[in-house]
Amino acid sequence: MAASDPTVKTTRAVDETGERSSRILQTRDLHKEFGGLTATDTVDFAVEEGELRCLIGPNGAGKSTVLNLITGQLEPTAGSIYYDGIDITSLPSHERVDRGISMKFQVPTLYEDLTARQNLRIPLQRIVDAAEFETRTRELLAQFDLLAEIDETPATLSHGQQQRLEIAMAMALEPTLMLLDEPVAGLSVEETAEVAELLRTIRAQEGVAFIVIEHDIDFVETIADRVTVLDQGSIFTEGTIEEVKTDPAVRRIYLGEET
Amino acid sequence: MSSEPNSSLLERVRSPFEGPNTLGNSNGFWLTFGVGVVSLALYPVLFGTYAAGERAVFLVYALLGVSLCFVWGFCGILSFGQVAFFGVSGYTFGIVGLNVSSYTGVTLGIVAGIAVATLFAAALGYFMFYGGVRDVYVTIITLVVALVLKTFMDQTAGGEWAVGEAELGGFNGMRNIPNLAIGVGDIGIEVSRAMHYYVALAALIGVYLGLRVLVNGRFGYAMVATLEDETRTEMFGYNTTFIKLVTFTLGGALAGLSGVLYVTWGNYINPQQFAITAASMPVIWASIGGRDSIAGTIAAAIVLQWIELQLSGEWALVIVGSLLVFVILVMPEGIAPRLRTFVLDRQSSSEPTTTPATTEEVTD
Amino acid sequence: MLDLTDVHVSYGTTPILHDIDITVDPGEIIGIMGKNGVGKTTLIKAVMGLLEVDAGTITFDGDDVTSTGAAVRARRGMGYIPQGRDVFPELTVEENLRMGETIHAADDRLQYEAVYDFFPILEERQSQTAGTLSGGQQQLLAIGRALIGNPKLLVLDEPSEGVQPSIVQDITRDLQRVNEELETTIIFVEQNLHVVQHLAERCYAIDKGTIVDELGSDRLESREAVTEYLAV
Amino acid sequence: LSEGGILNGSGGSDGPMIGVLEDRSGEFALNGTAKWQASLLAVEELNADGGVLGEELDVYDPDPQSDNQRYQELTREALNREGVDALWAGYSSATREAIRPIINEEEQLYFYTTQYEGGVCDRTTFAMGATARQQLGAVIPYMIEEYGPRIYTIAADYNFGQISGDWVRLLADEHDAEVVGEEFIPLGETDFGSTINAIQGEDPDFIASMLVGDGHANFYEQRADNELDVPMASSTTMAQGYEHRRLDPPALEDMYVGVNYMEELETDRNAAFVDAFYEQFPDADYLNQEAQNNYFSIHMWAEAVEAAGTFDQEAVIAELEDGIEVEAPEGDVELDPETHHMTHHMRIGRADGEHEVTFSDEQYIEPSFLHEVGCNLPDDPEQTQYEPDEFYDEI
Amino acid sequence: MNGYELLNVTFQFLESFAFIVLATVGLAVIFGMMGIINLAHGEFILVGAYATTLSAHQGLPLPAAMLVGVVATTIFGIVLERTIIRRLYGRLLDSMVATFGISLVLVQLTRILFGNSIDQVSTPFGAISYGSYSYSLYRVLLAGAAIATLLGLYLLFTRTAFGIRARATIQDEETARSMGVDTDRMYMSTFAIGSALAGLTGALYAPARASPTPEFGSEFLVDAFVAVVVGGPSVLVGTPLAGGFLGLIEAFFTFQWTQFIGTVAMLVAAIVMIRLLPDGFSGLVESVRTSWRESE
Ligand SMILES: Nc1ncnc2c1ncn2[C@@H]1O[C@H](COP(=O)(O)OP(=O)(O)OP(=O)(O)O)[C@@H](O)[C@H]1O
Ligand SMILES: Nc1ncnc2c1ncn2[C@@H]1O[C@H](COP(=O)(O)OP(=O)(O)OP(=O)(O)O)[C@@H](O)[C@H]1O
Ligand SMILES: NC(N)=O
Ligand SMILES: [Mg+2]
């Protein structure tokens, strides 16, 4: 089904040789089974440098699975993943991170015993010298409006502050691709707007590409360059949010009639 | 963070030893630490070198406790197998020391003992962590490894179980292991029983300070991050599997050091060192002292051994066992962290003058 | 059906809720909205008896239940769908549903088939362990499980969180159907505009640990009025 | 850290003191408890009788818990801190070997009272128990005569068991018999199904069993369960761990054990001893062979002290080496001055289907092995353990 | 290997299997269902054995004495749960340390109260003879008892509402409470079942082992731990498979060489298994089952 979709065809022009292109990420025939249950089936999926891509689709469609395959938290049953022209399919997670892939988990999982400063040190010490910790920390916290909380531990931060600190930590690694799994689930309308604003600024300033999974279609609308719809483990369709929203098939399997 | 602006030199000296990963960073703590070190150093003077020679084993075992505290408290690996590295190192030292006579043998034995323990820990760690073994299963594998060693060593009684001059001895144990010494051929210094105390004390303090530097540095952050959330730490580009392996290996090396100090102290080792009771002791010390407090573990190891020696009647085990249950129920995080909270509360409620605590109050 | 009078709740020494007064009549569908961390879950847990109240009274179905435990309240007819994916991860889907049977005597409960009617995906997955369901599937399971007990009052904590839009719509409809067909009273916490507007007959807005407003059906019609409270 | 204050025993007193380190817990608690009790009884009697050299005798007696490392610590404690005038310590040979270097280095007067493999020739050590040569030398020939020449040896896997196994071979050789199977079993092992099958496969005339400790008692139990009815000879059962009392009959049926003492010995002297023991310790489980050895050797030591007129250990050793005879519950026994071992009354104790014990073939046997190998401590004050395989080609 | 020897191995296997399974079930229920690592498990078995033996000495017939053993251990377990264990839920490692303390206390108290050993009760049923060999019938029958126990547990935990509730309570106490489950009582009952199983093991082995001593329980501990881990998180599936696998290894190596080699082989096999199957046998079965279900 997915293979016959014309939009997918266009993304299939893969550089098998591993040559550089403007595609930062390309998956080929990505297939994942959980003991016989197919979670993703031949997913060919590409993201351009600096692009913000949203991944939507019904519950159980395999969105989180795709993300976890890209980060290396899961191993694909078949297929491969190219990143920046290089086959990373068999690299362990931490090496993918070294190459610029960063992930923000859905539920904030900060290091509870450490202050904001010390939390930031965990990613920072991977890329900068001890002498620069303090300046970089302050820069980042300032950017995310958390400077006043520098010596606070996560428990005393609000939900929104925790979310921002998490994104700051992911950004501290200076990634070229950020993966966000349902970043605004459970956030209020106001906080959702804040996160959307933040993502737009980061992308404008740093040229980071994003893959964002989200069910909040209004949120998707405000941020996405392109939208990929996943269904039953395969790419159902791809396009701009307008195209996708108006696609009757997407409405049927995912969006429903209202909105 | 200090309230005294003119102690900057002191602060600079102190700074590598301090950080969020150790509990005690205050002036009061260091004062207490100093008092503890001085009283331990004065022990032979006050109670005689004979007593010190006997009590040296407390320090040696405290070091074994530290080796566990390091892997458990700072990287979340609860190993029941520290005694395995301890014992393997002890036996290795014995084999080398009994075969290569003179100071050369002893010196070689020290190196060999620690090296074999380290390699053993590295191999076991590789086997487990790279095989995806986690949590309580690590605990149980390490326990089983110790028990396998016990079962194996127990049956090495026959003459066929001799490595050169050194008879493994099975249940009898290995005897006549040489004293600690350093040197080549006939030139060298032998550590007498009384001096052994100071060697053990120096090793303990050295390891303690070294670990403080380590856990408050880059690697320490990585360890603690791994302890708190492995998946997440991996997503910051850390190879958590490798971090666990390194930590576990280092813990094995420390246990190995402790094993060498043990056999050179008693000139004897037997398979009982691998038994479940022996294997539990480091866990008990770390639990009671505070698993993330190195100093707490040291203090608990020393105090508990002392208590056990004092209580020798039939109620001894009942008392020790009840104490264990009591501490776990009442102070699950261990005594040292609890004491620290207590001291901090007192300080914040009264004047911020630090009252030097007694030795038992050493918190890390 | 449910009355909270001057309820105060705290975690240890940290006060979270104060002066809460809520009245729910039989057959009503009541929404509760508010920002993150204002105490919505805390309130729901206090209603369920999972947290003790410091002061105030809670009456349910005519009885004072202020000091009865959660298990007892559940058996008296409160069904609960926790926030997040609190299914029993190592039980199968079917076993999770069977947990619903605990609530009521055998004759008085909904059959699986009815639940499978509402949520066909659960039937497909009946012998899979719940922990391996996708996020949205778990949410459906939690609702199905609560329905099995045929509760008089259904208490939901953010049922739309992480659920795909079409299913959110389905859930909204299904809850309305439950309310009509089974005459179940419903109280739910939500951040989702759609759900609040389509499901709630009346809605309380909560901020800084207390009720700050009550919206009738007229004001619920207005998107502005509602988003204002969702973004208090 | 403050030290002292709560020390055990009477660290403070300057009167005479002996050390009694016997297991009351762990693998050897069954054997050690009675040793400890009988020692206290002996001290009690001495003190009731006016003490030793007119002074009340003190005891240093912590529980070493069958743990050899603890034995080492406590031995050092006893020697250096308590300054005991004589030491009784340890059930197993492994324990003795663990503390022997300390004792030899400190030249401490030491009594080892367990029946054992034999061969210890140390200037300050006195072995009060019967040796393998004395025990097996009594029972193995008897069994060969009675049941036939095919022997299957099962023994505890440590020095005691291994050397005892050598003795069985040697005795078999001397009496034209044959060891058809031999298995050394780690201490603490409790499963004997395969051992029993292996024995059945060989079908020996009798089993020579030198099993030791709690766990090994399971062999007898399983032998009965499996209805293995091959008779057994032993140097270790019944007289020490009172298996005939603890296990349900007929686990020990046809067990023949070479002993110098058992509680069941029917002599008037023994009856008085047994009464005194149970009067002192009404809850005691059994008065075993080793307990008797502790008991008579403490009295023997006291006699030597009285004769020497001092507690000085060298003087006491000299006095003991002068030859001494005591009235032990087993009968009058003599110390052999050259080897520091005892000449014992050896009997063969047999348990029947009801676990009733009868004795036969009493012999008065010298510690001959050490004489043969030339141990003569008054003339040549060495510190050696001789092993039979160094002297006999047959092994 | 002739026919008789094959019988020897078979019986040895059955004996090992029974021992491993019976040593494990109580521990496995308490660990698998409640997340408590009970290092005092051996002492629970000890309580069962002592209660059985002592009441048999009082003249009770053996089956009745065994019942007393089970009941006594159950009551003992409930008392311990109410006073200590219930404070340790969710604290896996703490539970390990605290129960080790309990174990020290129990062993020593047993010694103080009952001395270094108590007299044994004899093994019933006699032996089966074949060729020049024989094997204790009772020991072989223990394998039957092991299987019956497993079957009973399986039915209890999968077929009864109680079983589902118990498992749910362990996974998410708060939610279970909100579903009308008296979770406090669930914990207690599950712990009581684990205790009863330990008591049963003690009762069954009281006559099959030499006179019980305070160390009686420690004999069971190693096998129990190894089997729990090799079995994996799902007790009901894991325990019999672990018992079967480890029992086979032990019996074979014991038969070929000695009991000692058998023990070492079993322990080494366990370590290798944990490495190969970090989720144990039940993890393996789970994934096999999933793919089988999908492919049908
Ligand atoms: N560990 C696992 N074992 C078995 N099945 C799994 C596992 N993880 C996911 N699945 C299954 O794979 C399918 C895809 O799951 P995934 O979590 O990727 O969905 P999703 O698109 O993220 O859904 P949602 O929007 O609800 O989060 C689901 O049917 C789920 O049940
Ligand atoms: N177990 C707890 N102990 C202490 N404080 C808690 C605990 N649980 C929640 N809190 C605090 O109580 C406050 C209210 O939390 P609650 O979960 O009720 O918020 P909420 O309105 O449900 O938020 P959300 O929309 O994120 O679900 C928060 O500040 C939270 O940090
Ligand atoms: N001497 C003994 N039995 O070890
Ligand atoms: Mg998902």
Ligand SMILES: [Mg+2]
């Ligand atoms: Mg909430």
